[in-house]
Amino acid sequence: MVGYKQTEVGVIPEDWSDPQLTEIARGDSPICYGIVQVGSNTRNGIPVLAIKNLNSDYATNIHRASADVERPYTRSRIGPGDVLISVKGTTGRIGIVPDGFHGNISRDLARLRLGEGAVPRFCFQMLQSDIAQRRMATAVVGTTRMELSIAILKRVRIPLPPTKAEQEAIAEALSDTDALMESLKQLIAKKRDIKQGAMQELLTGKKRLPGFSGEWEVKRLDVVAEIRSGGTPSTNQPEFWNGDVLWCTPTDITALNGFKYLMQTSRTITTQGLKCSSAELISYADWQFVFVPVAVPAPVSSRK
Structure with missing residues (x-):
């Protein structure tokens, strides 16, 4: 060159x-x-x-x-x-x-x-x-x-x-770029606070959007959604691992760090591993709850 x-x-x-x-x-x-x-x-x-x-x-x-x-x-x-x-x-x-x-x-x-x-x-x-x-x-x-x-x-x-x-x-x-990034961080933090305030009002019914009225209902989650638990293929069987099936763990959810969609997982399993365990396939737009100290929901994105 x-x-x-x-x-x-x-x-x-x-x-x-x-x-x-x-x-x-x-x-x-x-x-x-x-x-x-x-x-x-x-x-x-x-x-x-x-x-x-x-x-x-x-x-x-x-x-x-x-x-x-x-x-x-x-x-x-x-x-x-x-x-x-x-x-x-x-x-x-x-x-x-x-x-x-x-x-x-x-x-x-x-x-x-x-x-x-x-x-x-x-x-x-x-x-x-x-x-x-x-x-x-x-x-x-x-x-x-x-x-x-x-x-x-x-x-x-x-x-x-x-x-x-x-x-x-x-x-x-x-340095100018650093300053711009810092100002964007502060703006995002401010917008996040505004959103949290709006969520507190809109998601509890304290504030209603124009055109909507009436009493809210309280329902159990299992009434409005299908809840499934996961499973882990045997780690003693190498043929169950490193395949083409994404395998989600709590670590993958917490690693999203605020990002909305789950696109990848740190580990994968094979079709054989899926069949020989209690793990289940979930489809695009399903919601997966992973029970960690605080439950974190993450919508699963389609994988092209």
Whole structure:
């Protein structure tokens, strides 16, 4: 491809580079993690950021360590523009220290203080991208609590435009998109609240639509609908599984996360598995109730 080149991070423009994070860090401030034991919360102590504080207002719910606890960790002190990366537990979350904030970080975070050639807002966006997230995810180790070592983090490569002007322009465009997405989230939340209020009135008869009157009736669900229970083919019979029949579980319903229609399931069964169990086929537009701590109804979409 003319004007592009193949690198470890993929195909990028000819004039871009793919440095390791350690190569774009400021020389006197190597990538490092923070305070191992932050101690008790101390009034008027030094603010110490943890994973939960990333992308918050950086003002509330912040632990404050005593000067004695913080003093041995001067190397991990943070200031405006420092990029933060979670390296323990929930790995790969990214934050950027806002103007006016000075403090330290906990052991669960790493600090990336950038040198002259890199723009913090660009690196903040880049490290959240699939390009960087995949590279960090493959380096995570651990069984009960995942961890990304500083040594490996330093070697993570990212695509980098040659000028700060281009980095700033990209960061600005992505920041505008983030702001638009946030405003849409707030609008959706507002509309959802409005809908919930309308449901409370319309679905209880407190408010009637024009042209409708009369008393409502109360009926049992099994009077107005056919209710069926499901079934599970034997997991000891491989021939019952991984077929062409969608097999719905409570996990599939909760995974809808507010989406209305069930289009796919995480597991499938074979026709033989269907015949040799109490599982039943349900058709398009049937409603399936899966009994979890809170019953969640989901209409089943037709599968083409």
